Amino acid sequence: MNDETTIIEHAVLERLDHVIDPELGRSVTQLGMIANVTVIPTSDAPFPAVTGSASPALTGDGLNDAARNDPGTAHDDSEDAARSDEYGTTDRAYDVVVDVELTVPGCPLSDQLAAQIEQAVASYPYARLTPRINVGTMSDEKLHALVSDLKAARRENPFNKPGTKTRIFAIASGKGGVGKSSISANLAATFAALGYDTAAIDADIYGFSLPRLFGVHSQPTNLNGMLMPVTSWGVKLMSIGMFAGSDRAILWRGPRLQRSLEQFLADVWWGEPDVLILDLAPGTGDMAISVAQALPNAELVVVTTPQPSASDIAVRSGLVALQVPMQVRGVVENMSYFEHAGERLEIFGAGGGERVSEQLSHALGHDVPLLARLPLDPRIREIGESEGRPAVLNEDGTLRDDDFGDTFVRLARTLIDAYPSSAADDPR
Numbered sequence: 001m002n003d004e005t006t007i008i009e010h011a012v013l014e015r016l017d018h019v020i021d022p023e024l025g026r027s028v029t030q031l032g033m034i035a036n037v038t039v040i041p042t043s044d045a046p047f048p049a050v051t052g053s054a055s056p057a058l059t060g061d062g063l064n065d066a067a068r069n070d071p072g073t074a075h076d077d078s079e080d081a082a083r084s085d086e087y088g089t090t091d092r093a094y095d096v097v098v099d100v101e102l103t104v105p106g107c108p109l110s111d112q113l114a115a116q117i118e119q120a121v122a123s124y125p126y127a128r129l130t131p132r133i134n135v136g137t138m139s140d141e142k143l144h145a146l147v148s149d150l151k152a153a154r155r156e157n158p159f160n161k162p163g164t165k166t167r168i169f170a171i172a173s174g175k176g177g178v179g180k181s182s183i184s185a186n187l188a189a190t191f192a193a194l195g196y197d198t199a200a201i202d203a204d205i206y207g208f209s210l211p212r213l214f215g216v217h218s219q220p221t222n223l224n225g226m227l228m229p230v231t232s233w234g235v236k237l238m239s240i241g242m243f244a245g246s247d248r249a250i251l252w253r254g255p256r257l258q259r260s261l262e263q264f265l266a267d268v269w270w271g272e273p274d275v276l277i278l279d280l281a282p283g284t285g286d287m288a289i290s291v292a293q294a295l296p297n298a299e300l301v302v303v304t305t306p307q308p309s310a311s312d313i314a315v316r317s318g319l320v321a322l323q324v325p326m327q328v329r330g331v332v333e334n335m336s337y338f339e340h341a342g343e344r345l346e347i348f349g350a351g352g353g354e355r356v357s358e359q360l361s362h363a364l365g366h367d368v369p370l371l372a373r374l375p376l377d378p379r380i381r382e383i384g385e386s387e388g389r390p391a392v393l394n395e396d397g398t399l400r401d402d403d404f405g406d407t408f409v410r411l412a413r414t415l416i417d418a419y420p421s422s423a424a425d426d427p428r
């Protein structure tokens with residue numbers, strides 16, 4: 001190996017530092033996924049070049065100008081320029097063989113990663129580099145070490161650590177069928193579309209809905225016992241429903257379903273999302289207590305429909321905050337009205353959201369506002385359940401530019417922009 005190939009090899013490795021594994025959120029070099037980089041002069045290229053010749057890269061008409069300007073391959077060009085001055089490399093051509101080791105064989109994101117690595121290699125501006133990517137799989141030993149590292153890193157940054165940046169919104173309802181899952185899915189999709197790194201957990205173990213609402217049919221990747229959430233519509237998702245029917249579900253879950261939330265938190269690689277949405281099981285039961293224990297920072301949002309039969313029990317789901325350290329952020333009234341010929345018909349009556357808001361404010365001693373009222377709209381069911389897309393999104397994943405979209409954007413911003421009113425002086 002001559003000096004120049006060594007320099008290019010280092011430059012390629014530096015560029016690969018900027019290639020981020022989409023699932024693990026770390027660079028492929030940091031994860032040990034680059035087993036080897038070999039730089040070989042291409043046989044039919046002019047070699048060696050005349051040292052000190054004018055460099056096309058430096059005069060602005062060089063190779064890969066577009067790639068140089070790509071922020072994804074941001075790099076300290078002054079160092080490269082010095083190298084180019086020294087070696088005059090711009091008319092040289094090399095094959096760059098990159099041996100990539102994936103964490104699991106047949107990783108669904110391997111094509112995406114390979115393309116990013118190719119782009120990073122080809123973006124080197126001072127020589128013509130032809131990437132040759134060999135994709136393999138990590139040895140069990142290496143994978144074991146990587147997963148141990150990740151687990152250690154995760155322990156340093158759990159969701160319940162004071163000062164964690166992740167805001168956790170737990171969506172609760174007194175009874176089933178009021179739209180808690182639909183609201184969880186649409187709220188998560190809204191946060192993601194607004195640019196927040198967003199995760200969602202289906203904590204409704206027996207009545208899971210999120211896979212269907214997000215059109216997820218795949219299973220999470222299992223990295224030696226650590227699971228990667230499945231990303232859909234920009235949201236990192238985890239649900240027991242992704243395992244239904246598989247042997248792995250039974251093995252992983254065991255008989256202790258009530259401890260599922262802790263397992264979702266402990267066994268899944270979440271990184272550090274800005275927002276975590278929890279779709280709780282209906283009722284006032286064990287799951288809310290589990291959430292409060294595992295995630296004391298969680299903020300509860302209570303969903304109700306307008307009729308008293310729903311709102312009375314919704315109040316009880318909020319009163320759980322009297323027993324456990326959990327902040328109740330507000331109330332969302334769903335199926336509030338149906339718009340027909342310009343008129344708002346209150347099919348399920350009126351006032352449920354306000355009643356829940358007033359009663360919880362009174363009982364908890366701080367303001368529990370009515371945050372939003374959502375219409376009864378058949379598209380919520382049709383798009384969510386049949387098409388596997390949260391109805392707040394257009395087909396291209398952008399937010400709907402109408403009342404429905406605006407309501408969710410306002411709800412998301414209200415939740416994220418303000419901290420719970422009583423958090424600062426809550427002695428718990």
Ligand SMILES: Nc1ncnc2c1ncn2[C@@H]1O[C@H](COP(=O)(O)OP(=O)(O)OP(=O)(O)O)[C@@H](O)[C@H]1O
Pocket residue numbers: 173175176177178179180181182183204207209281282334335374375376377378379380381382384385
């Ligand atoms: N605003 C709405 N307009 C029309 N249909 C809605 C609306 N909100 C929810 N739905 C539909 O109502 C049904 C129940 O909604 P969803 O599953 O979200 O409720 P849930 O409270 O999570 O119920 P469960 O806890 O039983 O899963 C679904 O078919 C859903 O598509």
